Amino acid sequence: MHVEASGAALREEVISVWNDQLEIHVKIAGSGPPLLYLHAAGGLRWGPFLDRLSVGHTIYAPELPGTSPADPHAIHKVESFADLLLMYEELVHGLGIAGAAALGESLGGMMAADLAAHFPSLLSRLVLIAPAGLWRDDHPSRAIEMISGLPELAPSYLFFDHESELATAFFAPPEDPELIPSVIAAVVWAQGCASKFLWPIPEHGLAKRLHRVIAPTLIIFGREDRVIPSIYGQEFAERIAGSRLEILERCGHIPAVEQLEPTLELVTEFLR
Amino acid sequence: MGQAPYRYLPHDFAEHYSSVVTTPYHELVEPRKMHESVHSYVEELLYAARCGFDGVAVSEHSQSSYDVSPNPNLAAAIIAHTTAVEGLDTAINVLGRSLGKAREPLKVAEEYALLDTLSGGRLIAGMPVGLSYDANQNGGIPPIETRFRAREGRALLEKAWSATEPFAWNGKYSRYPFVNIWPRPVQQPRPPFWVPGGGTPSTLAEVLDREDVFTYLSWFGPTLTGRRIFDRFWGIADEKERDHNPYRLAFLQTVCVADTDTEAERLYGEHLQTHFRNGLGAIPPPAFALPGYIDIRGVEAIVRDPGDLGIAPKLRTITFRELADTRAAIVGSVSTVVDQITEFVKECRIGNLLVMLHVGSMPHELARHNISLFASDVLPRLRGIWEDEGWEHRWWPTGIGTRTSGDALAGV
Numbered sequence: 001m002h003v004e005a006s007g008a009a010l011r012e013e014v015i016s017v018w019n020d021q022l023e024i025h026v027k028i029a030g031s032g033p034p035l036l037y038l039h040a041a042g043g044l045r046w047g048p049f050l051d052r053l054s055v056g057h058t059i060y061a062p063e064l065p066g067t068s069p070a071d072p073h074a075i076h077k078v079e080s081f082a083d084l085l086l087m088y089e090e091l092v093h094g095l096g097i098a099g100a101a102a103l104g105e106s107l108g109g110m111m112a113a114d115l116a117a118h119f120p121s122l123l124s125r126l127v128l129i130a131p132a133g134l135w136r137d138d139h140p141s142r143a144i145e146m147i148s149g150l151p152e153l154a155p156s157y158l159f160f161d162h163e164s165e166l167a168t169a170f171f172a173p174p175e176d177p178e179l180i181p182s183v184i185a186a187v188v189w190a191q192g193c194a195s196k197f198l199w200p201i202p203e204h205g206l207a208k209r210l211h212r213v214i215a216p217t218l219i220i221f222g223r224e225d226r227v228i229p230s231i232y233g234q235e236f237a238e239r240i241a242g243s244r245l246e247i248l249e250r251c252g253h254i255p256a257v258e259q260l261e262p263t264l265e266l267v268t269e270f271l272r
Numbered sequence: 273m274g275q276a277p278y279r280y281l282p283h284d285f286a287e288h289y290s291s292v293v294t295t296p297y298h299e300l301v302e303p304r305k306m307h308e309s310v311h312s313y314v315e316e317l318l319y320a321a322r323c324g325f326d327g328v329a330v331s332e333h334s335q336s337s338y339d340v341s342p343n344p345n346l347a348a349a350i351i352a353h354t355t356a357v358e359g360l361d362t363a364i365n366v367l368g369r370s371l372g373k374a375r376e377p378l379k380v381a382e383e384y385a386l387l388d389t390l391s392g393g394r395l396i397a398g399m400p401v402g403l404s405y406d407a408n409q410n411g412g413i414p415p416i417e418t419r420f421r422a423r424e425g426r427a428l429l430e431k432a433w434s435a436t437e438p439f440a441w442n443g444k445y446s447r448y449p450f451v452n453i454w455p456r457p458v459q460q461p462r463p464p465f466w467v468p469g470g471g472t473p474s475t476l477a478e479v480l481d482r483e484d485v486f487t488y489l490s491w492f493g494p495t496l497t498g499r500r501i502f503d504r505f506w507g508i509a510d511e512k513e514r515d516h517n518p519y520r521l522a523f524l525q526t527v528c529v530a531d532t533d534t535e536a537e538r539l540y541g542e543h544l545q546t547h548f549r550n551g552l553g554a555i556p557p558p559a560f561a562l563p564g565y566i567d568i569r570g571v572e573a574i575v576r577d578p579g580d581l582g583i584a585p586k587l588r589t590i591t592f593r594e595l596a597d598t599r600a601a602i603v604g605s606v607s608t609v610v611d612q613i614t615e616f617v618k619e620c621r622i623g624n625l626l627v628m629l630h631v632g633s634m635p636h637e638l639a640r641h642n643i644s645l646f647a648s649d650v651l652p653r654l655r656g657i658w659e660d661e662g663w664e665h666r667w668w669p670t671g672i673g674t675r676t677s678g679d680a681l682a683g684v
Contacts (some may be wrong), residue, residue: 072568075416079444148562185572191562198410209684254633 003122010046011056015062015094016086022077023066024091027061030054034100035271036092036123037061038108039142040254050255052264053103057271060095062088064107066193069186075193079202084197085111089119089184101125102272105229105256106143107132107194110202113236116217117209120158125268126217130253132226135203143198146227147191160224160252170257210239217272218245220263222251244270273329273367273524273626274320276313277515279633280305281550286588292336293409300337310340314638315352317529319640320523320629321355323647327396329362329524329626332370334410336552338632340469344369345383352391363394363669365626366466367468367487370402371425373411377446378453381429385457393458393671399426399484400468401475405559412512416564421445433462454604458588464523464667466624470582471501472570473489473542475509480520485624485667487522491552492582493598494525494616501581502620517622518658519665525613526628529645533604539638539667540631541592544601553587560584601631606649623658623665 013026027044035161037050044063053059066075066089078084088111092098102246104121109131116123137213146157148261155162155171177236197204217240221233230247246266248259255263278301283287290293290633317328330347331340333577355362364387369380388395399421401407408415424443431439432449438452456465467534469475469486479486488501489660506516514520528540566574583590583598595601602612617625627644 052480076420148405148556149559150556150558181572181575184575188563188571189568190563192562192568195562195564196414196416199408199414 005137007158010133011214013095014119015091017090017094017115018077021187022065022074022087023040023071024065025063025089026064026069026091028059028073030056032057033061033271034058034095034097036097036100036102036112038088038102038104038111039109041191041194042187045069046146047257049260051171052242056268057101060097060100061075062091064190064193067190067252072189075196076193076257078196081114081197083222085114085118087183088115089122092122098122099124099128103127103129103267104127104131106253107198107202109133110197110206113210113240114204114206114214116215120212120214125271126215127220127270128217130168130222130225131232131236132198132202132228133204133206133221134232134235135201135207136231136235139231139244141202141228143183143227144200147195147198157226158253159258160222160250160256161178162272164258170254188254207235207239210236211241213243213255214239218266219243219245219260220266221245222255223249224251224254225253227253246249273331273365273628274347274630275331275333276310276341276626277338277632278306279309279312279548279635281337281546281633283469284547286549286554289337289554290556290559291338291551292333292405292559294337295337297550299450306340306518308636312342312639313630314347315636316630316639316643317341317347317351318354320360320643321351321360323644325362325647327365327626329365329367329396332406332613334406337404338547338554341375343365343383345387348395349390352387352394355394356391361444361651362393363396364391365396365466366398366471367466368398368400368402370400371429372392372400372402372422373407373413374421374425375411375446377421377425377428378432378441378451379430380425380679382453383464384429385433385455386461388457388459388671389455391671393463394447394669395459395461395463395671396466396667396669397463398468398487400463400484400650403560404562404565405555408562409559410564413571414564415562417445419566432461432547435459435470448555452597457624459670463669466667468524471497472502472566473504473508474567474570475677476501476505477512479507480505480512480514480550483666485520485522487524487626490600491587491597491598492584493522494578495598496582497580498523498599498616498620501512502622504610506621514622514624517663517666518661519622519663519667520625521622522624523622524626524628525599525616527609527613527646527650528601528603528631528642529609530628530641531605533585533608534606536595536603536605537592538633540603541600542640543632543634545590548587548590548595550566550632552584553590556597565620599618604607606645607652609646610653613650614657623663624667625654 109128110133221230530536
């Protein structure tokens with residue numbers, strides 16, 4: 001949905017899945033080996049992180065059904081998270097990138113992890129950045145709490161330093177005031193589409209499936225993540241054999257924005 | 273119409289707490305006072321029936337300090353039985369047992385059918401989608417599914433009421449191998465459906481397509497929102513070539529009546545102000561429409577033109593004067609109240625008037641005074657408003673005899 005202008009030349013491919021009942025819009029940029037990028041609950045935002053990753057990788061970034069401006073009601077065709085995973089498996093084949101590495105943030109991390117658990121040979125490497133998908137009663141994920149709360153509180157959930165320039169820029173409204181209603185509606189709707197799979201508890205049995213993941217996996221969390229506490233990093237690491245957990249200091253829920261350089265360094269080195 | 277608020281909240285409640293979902297119970301409530309609050313709530317509904325109102329309406333809100341009625345059919349059952357025993361032909365308007373959040377929609381069909389049977393066919397079956405915070409935060413339903421669940425639940429309910437053979441239900445949200453409920457509603461073909469809602473164009477279109485009644489609630493200030501919503505309703509009615517029968521509309525209005533305007537403000541002013549601040553005003557605004565609850569186009573329309581929200585954004589600190597000026601509450605002497613209601617009802621072509629006569633912290637005796645004065649001095653002057661137009665009321669319960677024309681019906 002809200003795709004930001006960037007240095008990379010973006011092109012779009014529309015892949016038909018689910019017996020031609022659903023079209024998934026995929027933004028593509030870069031050169032090099034394919035990398036499947038799965039976005040977070042706010043919708044696809046193409047910023048410096050993806051720009052710089054696209055120097056060494058061809059990034060395939062599908063938009064969650066419902067978050068493409070062309071068809072906001074596509075979400076209603078996805079009945080369950082289980083169906084969504086099957087649709088994305090078809091999508092990976094449709095793009096001709098089976099065997100690619102995958103990187104997912106938050107909701108996207110949950111999708112990437114569960115895709116790899118369902119289809120162990122579909123993805124060659126996994127990068128999970130602050131992934132959703134697990135649940136601990138003693139450290140509840142606050143994704144639904146944030147989505148249900150006042151929009152002005154979102155920065156303090158998402159950023160370690162919510163008054164930083166980075167955080168301010170992240171939430172800056174569009175310059176043209178005419179665009180504000182449609183941009184707000186798109187973000188709210190993207191959260192609504194994502195919530196279909198996060199609500200009321202963002203755990204669909206992933207805990208019991210994660211042992212099936214065989215792809216080498218890098219897990220990244222911000223130490224001060226107030227949406228999905230970094231203790232979940234340990235939960236993922238313990239369940240995925242041979243995985244590696246990196247916790248970034250002075251960092252909240254979006255390492256790719258708040259700690260861009262260390263995140264890029266970890267990711268590019270891991271994918272090399 | 274009655275809600276069941278806890279009547280003893282601190283005056284500065286709204287400065288410290290939200291009124292739904294997260295409100296701490298033990299630090300705010302004395303069980304004896306909660307008992308008294310709930311007891312008085314039921315007593316006032318019955319008192320209204322005895323005072324001669326045509327109907328009594330009940331609501332549903334879970335995990336809420338401003339209305340502790342988790343299932344409106346509980347109070348409705350008491351009213352159905354008591355009025356039957358006392359020989360009263362009061363209609364029972366269940367504003368809604370929301371099918372948007374019901375996990376067991378067949379239970380809703382059964383409960384409504386039992387109420388209609390118990391009352392001898394006096395049920396008005398409310399069909400709201402359900403409030404967002406209630407369905408989604410309290411009920412755990414993903415917001416984006418709420419409306420679809422409501423639609424599917426209603427389809428199941430209608431089929432369960434009318435089917436002559438047991439059937440299997442293979443829904444998206446509920447599945448049953450055998451549906452064959454007992455009892456079925458007394459009213460045939462079925463009790464009337466009244467649909468409370470915020471008045472978005474899509475809701476109004478659906479109401480008119482289905483030939484239901486639309487119930488609008490005055491919380492957000494009818495002088496700001498009422499004309500917008502009702503003009504929209506009749507505009508869509510024209511597009512759909514529906515007649516302008518005023519009984520297609522119901523309107524819920526908070527009313528506080530006393531001997532003089534000054535006396536009314538003195539008696540009720542503080543209770544009204546805290547009611548709006550501590551109830552609706554203390555609901556966090558996003559909880560009215562969590563992401564996905566309203567379609568993307570609806571969200572964009574509201575951001576572009578927030579007029580339908582009226583005074584909603586400032587309810588947390590609203591003053592009595594603002595409430596009276598926007599007619600979120602009609603407050604005054606008998607003639608003031610009659611004049612203001614009549615003006616609005618005529619202007620908007622409202623055939624069914626629901627009045628809320630107890631709010632928030634109002635003591636039981638004062639509520640009785642308000643109910644009794646309204647019934648004796650206001651109600652008789654409203655009944656004949658639509659008489660000369662001769663419309664048939666096709667949405668009134670048939671178990672108590674048909675009402676073919678004339679009355680501006682008032683429920684409490």
